[in-house]
Amino acid sequence: MKTATREQLIDQLNWRYATKQFDADRQIDPADWSTLEEALQLSPSSLGLQLWKFVVVEDPEVREQLKAASWGQSQITDASKLVVLAVKKNITEKDIDAHLQRISEVRGVPVEALAPLREMSVGSVILGKDDAARDVWASRQVYIALGNLLTSAALLGIDACPMEGFSPADYDRILGLEEKGLGSVVVAAIGYRSSQDKYAGLPKVRFPKEEVLLHV
Amino acid sequence: MKTATREQLIDQLNWRYATKQFDADRQIDPADWSTLEEALQLSPSSLGLQLWKFVVVEDPEVREQLKAASWGQSQITDASKLVVLAVKKNITEKDIDAHLQRISEVRGVPVEALAPLREMSVGSVILGKDDAARDVWASRQVYIALGNLLTSAALLGIDACPMEGFSPADYDRILGLEEKGLGSVVVAAIGYRSSQDKYAGLPKVRFPKEEVLLHV
Numbered sequence: 558m559k560t561a562t563r564e565q566l567i568d569q570l571n572w573r574y575a576t577k578q579f580d581a582d583r584q585i586d587p588a589d590w591s592t593l594e595e596a597l598q599l600s601p602s603s604l605g606l607q608l609w610k611f612v613v614v615e616d617p618e619v620r621e622q623l624k625a626a627s628w629g630q631s632q633i634t635d636a637s638k639l640v641v642l643a644v645k646k647n648i649t650e651k652d653i654d655a656h657l658q659r660i661s662e663v664r665g666v667p668v669e670a671l672a673p674l675r676e677m678s679v680g681s682v683i684l685g686k687d688d689a690a691r692d693v694w695a696s697r698q699v700y701i702a703l704g705n706l707l708t709s710a711a712l713l714g715i716d717a718c719p720m721e722g723f724s725p726a727d728y729d730r731i732l733g734l735e736e737k738g739l740g741s742v743v744v745a746a747i748g749y750r751s752s753q754d755k756y757a758g759l760p761k762v763r764f765p766k767e768e769v770l771l772h773v
Numbered sequence: 774m775k776t777a778t779r780e781q782l783i784d785q786l787n788w789r790y791a792t793k794q795f796d797a798d799r800q801i802d803p804a805d806w807s808t809l810e811e812a813l814q815l816s817p818s819s820l821g822l823q824l825w826k827f828v829v830v831e832d833p834e835v836r837e838q839l840k841a842a843s844w845g846q847s848q849i850t851d852a853s854k855l856v857v858l859a860v861k862k863n864i865t866e867k868d869i870d871a872h873l874q875r876i877s878e879v880r881g882v883p884v885e886a887l888a889p890l891r892e893m894s895v896g897s898v899i900l901g902k903d904d905a906a907r908d909v910w911a912s913r914q915v916y917i918a919l920g921n922l923l924t925s926a927a928l929l930g931i932d933a934c935p936m937e938g939f940s941p942a943d944y945d946r947i948l949g950l951e952e953k954g955l956g957s958v959v960v961a962a963i964g965y966r967s968s969q970d971k972y973a974g975l976p977k978v979r980f981p982k983e984e985v986l987l988h989v
Binding site for chain 2 (some may be wrong): 559560561563564565566567568569570571572573575588589592594595596597598599600601603605607609610611612613614615616619656659660663664681693696697698699700701702703704705706707708709712713714719721722732743759760761762763764766769770771772773
């Protein structure tokens with residue numbers, strides 16, 4: 558059977574936690590990492606526009622610089638992989654057209670046939686939002702990719718720590734994102750928990766189901 | 774083995790798509806739905822604060838009203854389940870304290886022992902953000918839950934359609950969210966694809982891995 562079982566899903570979502578201390582000696586298997594990169598690539602986004610890039614930082618010196626821009630949190634250097642999830646800035650009709658071009662390539666349809674989709678996308682994204690609202694909207698999409706990444710990693714038995722405690726301006730400078738038209742939004746450290754991480758054994762804290770889920 | 778395989782994960786992420794036409798006659802098995810509700814409940818969030826509620830709309834009349842506030846999109850009424858993901862508005866120190874109280878209950882520690890966490894959380898969420906930035910930040914978290922929900926459903930072989938094309942103000946009014954201190958952010962229709970949905974068979978469109986994933 559290709560699908561996961563209910564038990565697998567819930568067990569792995571209960572197993573995961575925001576890992577505070579990674580095992581710096583344990584690396585993610587390349588086939589597993591390739592799978593997580595593919596999972597990221599497959600993340601859903603509004604209108605399928607994928608207004609993002611995922612920056613995988615391997616260089617230890619760059620990691621040290623990022624750590625200094627992240628309140629010195631050890632996950633930044635200790636985790637096997639570090640992903641900076643970045644959003645496209647200054648989104649224009651060109652970004653819509655890049656997506657339509659890709660649809661045309663993948664599905665073998667002429668771009669001209671996508672005119673109704675173009676009109677709808679430009680109307681919603683470009684004309685329908687001012688610059689500030691467009692940035693807010695695009696950054697929200699990045700959190701879909703984050704949610705997908707965290708769940709995907711958990712399903713594979715790989716630990717992760719989502720992190721907002723960093724200086725986006727410093728990250729953008731260190732990684733040269735601004736000249737690429739990108740801005741860092743959120744970070745995920747990915748690897749394996751240290752046996753020393755005292756948070757690993759604590760019961761997960763969630764509000765009761767009947768408080769969080771309302772039924773109408 | 775409890776974890777999913779790499780193939781399961783990628784196959785199911787490739788299998789999923791934003792379902793345009795649901796099979797209105799096919800309902801989600803109650804055990805599957807209970808699992809997805811639990812997956813939602815287990816969604817990660819910044820500092821674990823869970824500043825959200827998930828509104829499951831079953832009432833067909835309410836669904837009809839929501840459909841009228843969603844450009845008439847058929848998913849709103851045809852999908853087996855409809856979830857409105859809502860964020861807490863006007864977040865205050867009381868919301869931090871509700872979380873600390875829950876930690877205290879679940880982990881059996883006195884609230885007083887959580888004073889350092891309280892200081893950190895209040896500093897980050899209340900003092901460190903103005904009202905507008907706090908709303909933006911809280912709404913982003915809801916998209917983690919959305920990403921988790923979409924991936925979880927795909928893993929179970931259940932279809933979903935994430936939807937932003939609706940009037941949040943109308944949704945808030947119809948569902949009585951404002952008086953609960955909530956605001957609708959994004960919607961997920963969940964069920965099974967119709968055999969008539971022409972989008973089901975189209976190749977998935979994603980930018981190439983080497984364009985989306987940068988390595989430093």
